[in-house]
Amino acid sequence: MRCIFCSKERPPSLEHVVPLAIGGSLTTDRVCEPCNSELGSRVDLALTDYLPIRVRRGELGLAGNSRKPPGRFELLTGDVELVGEAGGRLRVTYDEATNKLDLHRLYQATDAITPDGQKIRQIVVDARDKEKVTVIINRERKRHGMPPLSDEELAIEVSKLSVNTLVNPTVRMNICVSYAYLRHAMFKIAYELAFLWLGESYLDDPLAAALRTAICKPEVGSLDSFHGFVGPAADCEAFSPFWKPHQSHHLAYSQEKAGNVVIAVRIFDLYAAVVLVSTDAARYFDGSNAHPTELRFVAMDAVSGNKMETTFAEEVHRIVTTWQATRTFPSPVPDLL
Numbered sequence: 001m002r003c004i005f006c007s008k009e010r011p012p013s014l015e016h017v018v019p020l021a022i023g024g025s026l027t028t029d030r031v032c033e034p035c036n037s038e039l040g041s042r043v044d045l046a047l048t049d050y051l052p053i054r055v056r057r058g059e060l061g062l063a064g065n066s067r068k069p070p071g072r073f074e075l076l077t078g079d080v081e082l083v084g085e086a087g088g089r090l091r092v093t094y095d096e097a098t099n100k101l102d103l104h105r106l107y108q109a110t111d112a113i114t115p116d117g118q119k120i121r122q123i124v125v126d127a128r129d130k131e132k133v134t135v136i137i138n139r140e141r142k143r144h145g146m147p148p149l150s151d152e153e154l155a156i157e158v159s160k161l162s163v164n165t166l167v168n169p170t171v172r173m174n175i176c177v178s179y180a181y182l183r184h185a186m187f188k189i190a191y192e193l194a195f196l197w198l199g200e201s202y203l204d205d206p207l208a209a210a211l212r213t214a215i216c217k218p219e220v221g222s223l224d225s226f227h228g229f230v231g232p233a234a235d236c237e238a239f240s241p242f243w244k245p246h247q248s249h250h251l252a253y254s255q256e257k258a259g260n261v262v263i264a265v266r267i268f269d270l271y272a273a274v275v276l277v278s279t280d281a282a283r284y285f286d287g288s289n290a291h292p293t294e295l296r297f298v299a300m301d302a303v304s305g306n307k308m309e310t311t312f313a314e315e316v317h318r319i320v321t322t323w324q325a326t327r328t329f330p331s332p333v334p335d336l337l
């Protein structure tokens with residue numbers, strides 16, 4: 001098998017055109033294992049872990065190859081910083097049983113001065129960790145080269161504990177959003193669709209060769225000079241108004257425009273791309289071919305795994321007949337619901 005990325009003769013592997021982690025159900029066996037693995041961890045992961053998409057995976061319960069989908073409240077959990085005079089850190093966890101977030105104060109020891117001028121070591125723990133205070137005191141003493149306290153002395157220290165209740169604390173958390181390789185991920189989907197839809201001869205298209213080289217390069221900017229829109233679905237006009245946004249559908253279609261072939265891809269209602277995949281449309285659509293390549297359309301439901309593959313002409317027919325009957329555009333792909 002000739003791999004569509006490295007062009008080497010190697011055994012095939014199962015490649016999901018739209019990553020499995022986001023419910024992609026369209027596959028090809030024309031990608032070798034090394035390319036599948038390398039592009040999967042660098043390029044596909046950039047898309048499936050892109051924050052808005054990761055959150056959607058959690059909402060839709062898409063586990064992909066992993067045991068569990070991202071947690072629904074993953075964004076709100078983790079260690080956060082307490083803002084204000086008190087300072088300190090909290091660990092936020094989500095309790096599935098109660099459907100509530102739990103805030104747990106992390107143990108903190110600081111130097112302080114009492115009102116009468118005495119230098120002390122102040123220990124703050126979550127009220128639920130009260131029984132751990134004696135261990136913490138002796139650990140702090142050891143760290144500062146002091147002998148451990150006896151049980152009696154510890155009891156005296158514990159009796160000095162005061163409870164401070166924080167109502168609705170303000171917390172600060174860091175959220176990381178990475179855009180690196182998102183362009184690669186969307187171009188990769190368009191390139192694979194171009195191969196599936198335009199056929200084997202697409203591999204010899206000069207733009208195909210340039211695209212696969214750039215997609216495989218580890219440089220973040222390797223696709224910057226290639227024509228195409230990649231960005232939020234709301235900013236992409238290629239799907240409006242005919243295909244309304246849908247939270248669990250992926251759509252893609254091919255188009256011929258002024259001698260070029262472009263492929264439009266929409267991932268959920270979140271991210272989209274319109275990629276120029278060939279500047280030589282006559283290779284595929286010159287009309288002289290006994291079996292001319294058709295323009296294609298595909299829709300996938302990420303949750304059910306159902307997909308609809310058809311020609312672009314048939315999809316336009318479906319939209320037009322729905323419009324004529326109801327004066328509304330079809331709600332994206334009802335057959336998949």
Ligand SMILES: [Zn+2]
Nearest residue numbers: 003006032035
């Ligand atoms: Zn390969």
